[in-house]
Amino acid sequence: xxxxxxxxxxxxxxxxxxxxxxxxxxxxxxxxxxxxxxxxxxxxxxxxxxxxxxxxxxxxxxxxxxxxxxxxxxxxxxxxxxxxxxxxxxxxxxxxxxxxxxxxxxxxxxxxxxxxxxxxxxxxxxxxxxxxxxxxxxxxxxxxxxxxxxxxxxxxxxxxxxxxxxxxxxxxxxxxxxxxxxxxxxxxxxxxxxxxxxxxxxxxxxxxxxxxxxxxxxxxxxxxxxxxxxxxxxxxxxxxxxxxxxxxxxxxxxxxxxxxxxxxxxxxxxxxxxxxxxxxxxxxxxxxxxxxxxxxxxxxxxxxxxxxxxxxxxxxxxxxxxxxxxxxxxxxxxxxxxxxxxxxxxxxxxxxxxxxxxxxxxxxxxxxx
Amino acid sequence: xxxxxxxxxxxxxxxxxxxxxxxxxxxxxxxxxxxxxxxxxxxxxxxxxxxxxxxxxxxxxxxxxxxxxxxxxxxxxxxxxxxxxxxxxxxxxxxxxxxxxxxxxxxxxxxxxxxxxxxxxxxxxxxxxxxxxxxxxxxxxxxxxxxxxxxxxxxxxxxxxxxxxxxxxxxxxxxxxxxxxxxxxxxxxxxxxxxxxxxxxxxxxxxxxxxxxxxxxxxxxxxxxxxxxxxxxxxxxxxxxxxxxxxxxxxxxxxxxxxxxxxxxxxxxxxxxxxxxxxxxxxxxxxxxxxxxxxxxxxxxxxxxxxxxxxxxxxxxxxxxxxxxxxxxxxxxxxxxxxxxxxxxxxxxxxxxxxxxxxxxxxxxxxxx
Numbered sequence: 001x002x003x004x005x006x007x008x009x010x011x012x013x014x015x016x017x018x019x020x021x022x023x024x025x026x027x028x029x030x031x032x033x034x035x036x037x038x039x040x041x042x043x044x045x046x047x048x049x050x051x052x053x054x055x056x057x058x059x060x061x062x063x064x065x066x067x068x069x070x071x072x073x074x075x076x077x078x079x080x081x082x083x084x085x086x087x088x089x090x091x092x093x094x095x096x097x098x099x100x101x102x103x104x105x106x107x108x109x110x111x112x113x114x115x116x117x118x119x120x121x122x123x124x125x126x127x128x129x130x131x132x133x134x135x136x137x138x139x140x141x142x143x144x145x146x147x148x149x150x151x152x153x154x155x156x157x158x159x160x161x162x163x164x165x166x167x168x169x170x171x172x173x174x175x176x177x178x179x180x181x182x183x184x185x186x187x188x189x190x191x192x193x194x195x196x197x198x199x200x201x202x203x204x205x206x207x208x209x210x211x212x213x214x215x216x217x218x219x220x221x222x223x224x225x226x227x228x229x230x231x232x233x234x235x236x237x238x239x240x241x242x243x244x245x246x247x248x249x250x251x252x253x254x255x256x257x258x259x260x261x262x263x264x265x266x267x268x269x270x271x272x273x274x275x276x277x278x279x280x281x282x283x284x285x286x287x288x289x290x291x292x293x294x295x296x297x298x299x300x301x302x303x304x305x306x307x308x309x310x311x312x313x314x315x316x317x318x319x320x321x322x323x324x325x326x327x328x329x330x331x332x333x334x335x336x337x338x339x340x341x342x343x344x345x346x347x348x349x350x351x352x353x354x355x356x357x358x359x360x361x362x363x364x365x366x367x368x369x
Numbered sequence: 370x371x372x373x374x375x376x377x378x379x380x381x382x383x384x385x386x387x388x389x390x391x392x393x394x395x396x397x398x399x400x401x402x403x404x405x406x407x408x409x410x411x412x413x414x415x416x417x418x419x420x421x422x423x424x425x426x427x428x429x430x431x432x433x434x435x436x437x438x439x440x441x442x443x444x445x446x447x448x449x450x451x452x453x454x455x456x457x458x459x460x461x462x463x464x465x466x467x468x469x470x471x472x473x474x475x476x477x478x479x480x481x482x483x484x485x486x487x488x489x490x491x492x493x494x495x496x497x498x499x500x501x502x503x504x505x506x507x508x509x510x511x512x513x514x515x516x517x518x519x520x521x522x523x524x525x526x527x528x529x530x531x532x533x534x535x536x537x538x539x540x541x542x543x544x545x546x547x548x549x550x551x552x553x554x555x556x557x558x559x560x561x562x563x564x565x566x567x568x569x570x571x572x573x574x575x576x577x578x579x580x581x582x583x584x585x586x587x588x589x590x591x592x593x594x595x596x597x598x599x600x601x602x603x604x605x606x607x608x609x610x611x612x613x614x615x616x617x618x619x620x621x622x623x624x625x626x627x628x629x630x631x632x633x634x635x636x637x638x639x640x641x642x643x644x645x646x647x648x649x650x651x652x653x654x655x656x657x658x659x660x661x662x663x664x665x666x667x668x669x670x671x672x673x674x675x676x677x678x679x680x681x682x683x684x685x686x687x688x689x690x691x692x693x694x695x696x697x698x699x700x701x702x703x704x705x706x707x708x709x710x711x712x713x714x715x716x717x718x719x720x721x722x723x724x725x726x727x728x729x730x731x732x733x734x735x736x737x738x
Binding site: 037038042062066070077334336348349 | 403432
């Protein structure tokens with residue numbers, strides 16, 4: 001399923017899915033509730049992203065599993081023919097739900113929407129992800145609150161491993177008869193910034209065997225150098241022929257460093273969330289070895305009021321797509337105005353620009369810029 | 370500028386503008402602040418509307434006249450090559466601003482945004498609309514609070530007439546050197562539901578002479594029959610070779626009645642505002658002589674949860690445009706979900722459907738369905 005084509009200067013490969021090939025390294029725009037916030041499915045297509053990430057937890061609560069089954073899965077629901085990776089619900093159940101109770105069986109929690117009680121288990125998470133029809137499923141893991149003691153981290157690592165085994169068992173006996181028999185399953189390595197625990201977590205998952213390995217529990221407030229140190233220790237012990245996925249937010253210059261160390265896949269809420277707050281990512285120059293290759297500008301800055309500069313990033317490497325054509329119609333001054341008066345179009349245009357930036361960053365890395 | 374081509378069964382004609390021909394009767398989507406709420410300029414183009422209406426009052430407050438001048442006018446600001454009609458600010462200054470003071474000179478008011486004091490006069494309204502580069506300018510009129518005595522209504526009618534004369538004078542001496550020398554100026558007939566006052570108002574404006582005549586001060590809560598009675602008395606005394614514009618909200622079956630009586634132009638906030646509240650206009654059958662030719666459905670109704678019915682209105686007369694293609698990708702169940710989780714895409718798709726409905730209603734009337 002994963003072809004590694006080169007290792008230097010960065011890893012490049014292809015993941016084959018039932019919904020197209022994914023050239024690594026790649027970025028996944030986030031479609032939490034079955035839509036990339038503010039965008040239509042056609043606009044994601046126009047951006048040229050071959051994959052989106054969607055959230056098991058959110059779709060499980062609304063519209064719910066029965067509806068997703070009736071609608072024929074997530075691809076058909078949002079009319080998206082590209083690939084979909086779904087997270088397991090593990091992170092959200094710990095960060096968003098109320099009055100959760102963790103047992104060996106799984107996590108009992110109350111929905112923040114209507115207070116209804118739900119039990120999410122490794123098997124249930126797999127069942128939901130298979131019903132959604134994801135191309136890449138993630139194992140249900142235990143995410144712990146920080147700061148945590150070494151003992152707490154160890155227990156979470158061990159439980160995550162036991163849950164990963166249950167996920168693998170459920171997946172193996174159900175994926176063949178699911179709507180996407182070619183779906184892949186990734187394990188999630190936990191262990192915080194403790195190298196020994198990270199190694200233990202990785203070894204446990206490697207013994208079970210997965211189609212890919214994700215690094216969870218980073219980008220949670222630790223210094224950037226600590227995240228790099230974890231990757232420096234961890235990536236060399238992972239098999240070369242399996243894709244590695246860095247879960248969680250990363251700024252563009254951080255992504256460049258992670259890719260250099262051998263990470264293949266990313267998701268990140270920053271381009272879309274920042275867009276909705278009027279912060280635009282734009283290219284400064286194409287030299288990715290210098291960390292100032294981009295800037296983040298604040299559209300509400302008075303500088304942009306009445307600016308006749310094109311909204312299309314002047315340093316954009318490729319300017320031929322439909323998204324570029326759409327952005328090129330407007331000025332920075334118009335976008336400033338739309339933000340000022342809070343027109344929805346503002347959030348859409350800024351989201352397009354930021355996703356275009358992130359996607360083109362990966363295109364540049366794949367091309368070897 | 371206006372060619373009347375037929376009078377029965379309904380008036381049909383063409384208004385020629387510097388930004389295209391407008392076949393009457395027609396409907397104007399509302400782009401209050403330089404954008405049709407939720408939509409991009411391309412999406413208005415895809416809908417096939419040849420004109421939008423924009424608001425002098427809102428654009429005067431934000432981004433302001435100096436910025437609009439620097440941006441080269443409203444067409445360039447929103448990259449819209451179709452026609453634009455701007456209202457005069459009269460209605461908004463009376464309905465939205467704080468601590469207003471009306472004198473013969475104009476209206477002194479405070480901005481609800483920053484409390485700054487502004488004076489809007491007939492001349493200033495013309496200046497703003499010429500700076501925006503509108504294709505159709507509206508006279509600055511006095512709008513009175515209801516209920517009003519006959520004396521109050523009479524005074525407003527007389528002042529509106531004096532202000533209309535000042536608008537005409539300013540327009541005549543400035544339009545030639547403006548960015549849209551072919552711009553037209555419409556007068557606004559006031560007078561409430563009092564036939565004698567309506568007639569007096571019309572006669573006063575006819576003496577001054579305008580490119581078109583608007584009927585203001587209806588759709589403000591009076592019974593539908595009263596609005597019809599005003600039109601029945603008023604329209605026969607208006608010149609046939611000038612377009613008539615009904616200002617304000619109207620439901621589809623009311624529009625059919627107004628058009629029958631000889632109205633040529635409409636704007637209406639209902640399709641866009643209702644869309645954002647999850648109310649969809651859909652065709653029931655094509656016979657416009659029966660008032661139940663359409664229905665308004667509530668998307669949040671449980672009936673639509675998990676519905677696999679296409680979002681594309683099954684009774685839509687024309688299904689070839691880009692908007693139809695976009696709507697046809699999704700199901701009613703998906704739109705229900707998007708509203709449930711408050712994704713912006715929900716408001717966009719519903720806005721498209723409702724504007725398509727209104728625009729197709731007019732297309733059917735022009736075709737003689």
